Amino acid sequence: MSETGNEVIEIREVFKHFGPVAAVDGVSIGIRRGEFFSLLGPSGCGKTTLLRMLAGFEHPTSGEILIDGQSMTNVPANRRPTNMVFQSYAIFPHLNVEENVGYGLRNRKLGKEEMRAGVAAALDLVKLGGYGKRAAHQLSGGQRQRVALARALVCRPKVLLLDEPLGALDKKLREEMQVELRQLQRNVGITFVFVTHDQEEALTLSDRIAVMSLGKVLQIARADDLYERPNCREVAEFIGNMNLFEGKVAAATGANVTVDTAAGQLVAEADTQLATGAPVYIAVRPEKMTLSTKRPEQGQNALKGRIIAETYLGDRRQYLLATAAQEKPVTVSQQISGIETKAPSEGDVWVSWRPELARLLTS
Amino acid sequence: MRPTPQRSAWLVGYGLLSPALALMAVMLVAPLLAMVVLSFWTQQGFEIDRSFTLANYFALVEPSSEPIVWMGIPIPLKYPVPAILLGKSILMSLAVTIAVIAMAYPMAYFLAFRVQRNKALWLVLLTIPFWTSYLLRVFAWKIVLGFNGAINSGLKSIGVIAEPLSFLLYNPLAVIITLVHAWIAFTVLPIYVSLEKIDRSLLEAATDLGDSKWRRFLRVTLPLSAPGTIGAALLVFIPTVGDYVTPTLVGGPGGTMIGNLIQELFLRQNNAPLGAAVAIVMMLVIGLLVLIFLWLIGFHKLRSRVG
Amino acid sequence: MKRPLLFYAILFMVFLYGPILLAPLFSFNDSIFATFPLKGFTFRHYAGLATNTGLLQALEASLIVATASSIIATAISVPAAIALTRHKLPGSAAIIAGMSAPLVIPSIIFGVALLIILLRFLGVELSLWTIGASHVFICIPFAMTVLMSRLEGFDKSLEEASRDLGEGAWMTFLRVTLPLAMSGIISSLLLCFITSFDEFVLAFFLSGTQPTLPVYLFGQLRFPNKLPGMLALGSSILFASALLVILAELLRRRGVPSNSAGET
Numbered sequence: 030m031s032e033t034g035n036e037v038i039e040i041r042e043v044f045k046h047f048g049p050v051a052a053v054d055g056v057s058i059g060i061r062r063g064e065f066f067s068l069l070g071p072s073g074c075g076k077t078t079l080l081r082m083l084a085g086f087e088h089p090t091s092g093e094i095l096i097d098g099q100s101m102t103n104v105p106a107n108r109r110p111t112n113m114v115f116q117s118y119a120i121f122p123h124l125n126v127e128e129n130v131g132y133g134l135r136n137r138k139l140g141k142e143e144m145r146a147g148v149a150a151a152l153d154l155v156k157l158g159g160y161g162k163r164a165a166h167q168l169s170g171g172q173r174q175r176v177a178l179a180r181a182l183v184c185r186p187k188v189l190l191l192d193e194p195l196g197a198l199d200k201k202l203r204e205e206m207q208v209e210l211r212q213l214q215r216n217v218g219i220t221f222v223f224v225t226h227d228q229e230e231a232l233t234l235s236d237r238i239a240v241m242s243l244g245k246v247l248q249i250a251r252a253d254d255l256y257e258r259p260n261c262r263e264v265a266e267f268i269g270n271m272n273l274f275e276g277k278v279a280a281a282t283g284a285n286v287t288v289d290t291a292a293g294q295l296v297a298e299a300d301t302q303l304a305t306g307a308p309v310y311i312a313v314r315p316e317k318m319t320l321s322t323k324r325p326e327q328g329q330n331a332l333k334g335r336i337i338a339e340t341y342l343g344d345r346r347q348y349l350l351a352t353a354a355q356e357k358p359v360t361v362s363q364q365i366s367g368i369e370t371k372a373p374s375e376g377d378v379w380v381s382w383r384p385e386l387a388r389l390l391t392s
Numbered sequence: 393m394r395p396t397p398q399r400s401a402w403l404v405g406y407g408l409l410s411p412a413l414a415l416m417a418v419m420l421v422a423p424l425l426a427m428v429v430l431s432f433w434t435q436q437g438f439e440i441d442r443s444f445t446l447a448n449y450f451a452l453v454e455p456s457s458e459p460i461v462w463m464g465i466p467i468p469l470k471y472p473v474p475a476i477l478l479g480k481s482i483l484m485s486l487a488v489t490i491a492v493i494a495m496a497y498p499m500a501y502f503l504a505f506r507v508q509r510n511k512a513l514w515l516v517l518l519t520i521p522f523w524t525s526y527l528l529r530v531f532a533w534k535i536v537l538g539f540n541g542a543i544n545s546g547l548k549s550i551g552v553i554a555e556p557l558s559f560l561l562y563n564p565l566a567v568i569i570t571l572v573h574a575w576i577a578f579t580v581l582p583i584y585v586s587l588e589k590i591d592r593s594l595l596e597a598a599t600d601l602g603d604s605k606w607r608r609f610l611r612v613t614l615p616l617s618a619p620g621t622i623g624a625a626l627l628v629f630i631p632t633v634g635d636y637v638t639p640t641l642v643g644g645p646g647g648t649m650i651g652n653l654i655q656e657l658f659l660r661q662n663n664a665p666l667g668a669a670v671a672i673v674m675m676l677v678i679g680l681l682v683l684i685f686l687w688l689i690g691f692h693k694l695r696s697r698v699g
Numbered sequence: 700m701k702r703p704l705l706f707y708a709i710l711f712m713v714f715l716y717g718p719i720l721l722a723p724l725f726s727f728n729d730s731i732f733a734t735f736p737l738k739g740f741t742f743r744h745y746a747g748l749a750t751n752t753g754l755l756q757a758l759e760a761s762l763i764v765a766t767a768s769s770i771i772a773t774a775i776s777v778p779a780a781i782a783l784t785r786h787k788l789p790g791s792a793a794i795i796a797g798m799s800a801p802l803v804i805p806s807i808i809f810g811v812a813l814l815i816i817l818l819r820f821l822g823v824e825l826s827l828w829t830i831g832a833s834h835v836f837i838c839i840p841f842a843m844t845v846l847m848s849r850l851e852g853f854d855k856s857l858e859e860a861s862r863d864l865g866e867g868a869w870m871t872f873l874r875v876t877l878p879l880a881m882s883g884i885i886s887s888l889l890l891c892f893i894t895s896f897d898e899f900v901l902a903f904f905l906s907g908t909q910p911t912l913p914v915y916l917f918g919q920l921r922f923p924n925k926l927p928g929m930l931a932l933g934s935s936i937l938f939a940s941a942l943l944v945i946l947a948e949l950l951r952r953r954g955v956p957s958n959s960a961g962e963t
Contacts, residue, residue: 086859106862119860123878133864184864405786408778415775416797419836423812430815499711502704516948521715524940525897527913528933532718535733542721545734577715634805636900651807658811671808
């Protein structure tokens with residue numbers, strides 16, 4: 030996977046302990062030059078601690094971080110080729126917009142004109158041209174976010190670190206900023222490391238995503254791979270909706286694996302060789318499933334159930350099915366295109382899916 | 393080896409603290425130690441006898457066969473003045489503390505829950521007296537209560553009394569009133585802070601669950617503001633026991649307190665070792681009383697509950 | 700009474716301010732007694748102050764002591780407050796408790812203890828220096844309270860942002876911490892100044908030949924014929940203190956706009 034030499038950040042076996050708690054628990058990640066990389070996970074998973082270690086505000090208990098091939102172990106925060114957009118934006122309240130953006134340039138031994146030009150260019154880049162004289166307290170949330178971006182980008186960092194920068198914005202503004210942020214990253218070509226707990230945001234923005242939980246990295250993959258091919262239950266359940274059926278391998282013939290579950294025998298495709306009797310989960314996305322009133326033809330996985338709830342979501346309708354197989358209801362999502370044929374709310378229905386649309390998870 | 397960042401951060405932190413810590417050592421620890429040492433020496437005329445002895449402490453508790461009766465209580469001591477004054481000072485401080493809290497709490501409650509606009513103005517108005525000269529605030533009461541003071545001359549000029557009332561000034565009550573006035577502004581603020589911190593949704597929850605206003609106050613507001621209030625009470629009680637200015641100015645012979653005795657022993661009677669012993673015993677007794685009080689009410693549990 | 704608490708609050712304020720305001724009231728009264736009924740309005744008690752050399756010397760002493768001790772106390776407290784708010788130090792709770800000692804321990808204890816160590820152990824002569832040193836000490840809790848609340852009041856990530864943008868510890872202090880804490884520093888200076896200027900007990904115990912203003916005032920209170928002059932002096936001190944407190948409070952409350960989105 031990793032193309033050595035092309036990685037701007039190497040995180041090697043990094044641990045961070047706060048007292049007895051391991052906030053970051055043996056993380057190794059390679060982040061490629063120019064990519065939009067996200068650290069995704071629920072709060073407390075260690076993603077912010079990891080980001081702060083990249084910035085130099087926290088120090089690994091053990092392990093090493095390299096930026097551009099150089100160890101950062103003894104490099105203080107102010108000497109690192111990284112800049113950060115803080116969650117609170119950290120706009121200096123005693124300085125105006127221009128002074129905020131120019132803050133980091135003071136150490137560059139630039140001429141006055143050069144500095145002014147740099148600041149103006151950075152403000153244009155974030156579409157705040159002409160706002161230079163505004164006082165910090167006159168800015169809206171979105172504007173503060175832009176100032177924070179400009180202030181970091183004007184220093185031309187090798188890596189831009191973003192700590193949930195869109196978290197404080199309302200939904201509509203957040204979606205606009207997502208598009209802009211993505212375009213900005215393409216334009217400047219700087220590596221972005223983006224921390225978020227919002228899976229949709231990570232999927233929308235990132236080239237690659239590292240899903241974290243309890244201090245560990247579960248999976249590093251592109252957005253579509255993460256969704257289509259999660260490598261474990263936790264990732265599968267954290268990203269989108271997933272139906273899981275627990276079972277044991279009954280037989281494996283070629284790519285097709287037959288699994289004994291409480292719902293009977295189900296078939297799924299596997300990438301790896303699995304021993305008979307191995308405990309596995311069959312994972313199926315709700316939109317890969319079909320509902321029908323009659324038993325579907327052979328060669329499909331099928332379960333009988335009753336609809337216990339349905340939710341209308343505009344472009345699709347989501348059903349919850351109670352089955353005899355397991356306590357947790359099965360979620361089925363049906364796209365509404367053209368005239369909708371609704372599933373009957375009374376009586377038995379069949380839910381079915383093709384074996385190649387399911388994933389086999391071993392953990 | 394990599395330098396441990398944690399340790400070097402501590403080093404910087406203690407470095408920044410070092411001037412303050414040095415000041416504490418020089419101005420707090422060293423003088424108190426010196427006082428302890430001195431209390432084990434004795435005054436012989438104009439000389440100090442530097443041999444270690446507990447004589448000063450013994451003098452404070454030396455029994456006597458002919459008890460002196462003070463306020464109906466026989467005190468079986470040879471030198472009963474320190475014990476009597478300490479007891480009296482503690483009782484007076486207790487009265488002051490209770491009065492201050494009883495008066496300051498409603499005021500703090502008013503500020504925290506009733507004042508919507510101009511809150512800053514109220515707060516500044518309460519703060520100003522605290523910062524103005526303690527000496528002047530105490531002296532003001534001499535003008536109010538004096539034989540030719542504001543109350544007497546005021547009442548006389550409107551014909552309520554013919555002769556000035558002499559019982560107003562120079563007694564324990566005058567000391568208590570003056571101390572209450574001197575400390576009350578200082579007390580409103582900490583109580584106000586502890587009331588202000590209370591999450592308003594807790595009060596709404598109590599009402600929602602059926603409490604009347606009064607029950608809600610007793611079951612939610614009062615317990616949550618208790619630590620701040622108790623802290624404020626201690627901030628009044630401890631320093632007032634040793635107050636010196638107030639009894640000197642408005643106490644008269646009947647209103648003297650332990651602070652006057654300490655000053656007397658040091659500056660007039662020239663018996664500094666005995667004065668040091670009295671000061672130390674006073675601090676120990678106050679400290680012990682405070683600890684017993686905190687233990688009795690289970691302060692730690694109270695505070696951890698409030699969080 | 701519809702709003703009993705408001706009524707109580709007003710009574711409370713009358714109790715608080717009534718006695719204090721009597722001194723200014725009688726200081727303008729054309730009589731040498733502080734008694735009702737008032738006789739007539741006069742400035743003559745104030746005029747007498749300007750020619751009183753003892754008083755002027757005491758005033759000078761007080762100004763020197765208050766200026767020096769407020770500056771020193773604040774200078775010591777700024778790094779200490781930074782250490783206690785920015786570095787998670789073991790033992791910081793005990794250190795904070797120790798620094799609040801002057802608030803709790805009766806000042807007569809300090810006065811006596813300092814008197815012992817200075818005279819009996821070190822053989823130092825009492826002077827304005829000894830008063831000043833004790834005043835630095837009692838100012839520390841006030842300076843620390845004001846400065847720590849100011850430093851806690853602004854987002855720690857502002858200092859991190861400065862580090863992130865390339866500034867070291869010292870420049871971060873100069874460019875971010877100091878300007879943001881400035882209102883707190885000034886209000887600490889003012890409050891320490893007032894504390895020292897008004898302090899009586901320690902100055903009384905530790906003064907040598909040169910008294911400070913409160914000590915001078917205390918000495919004069921024994922003479923009934925000096926009363927009107929002292930009322931005028933007291934009123935002036937009250938007025939000056941009140942002015943400084945209001946200034947300090949305004950600064951402390953205003954401060955710098957916080958690091959959060961504005962209304963626009």
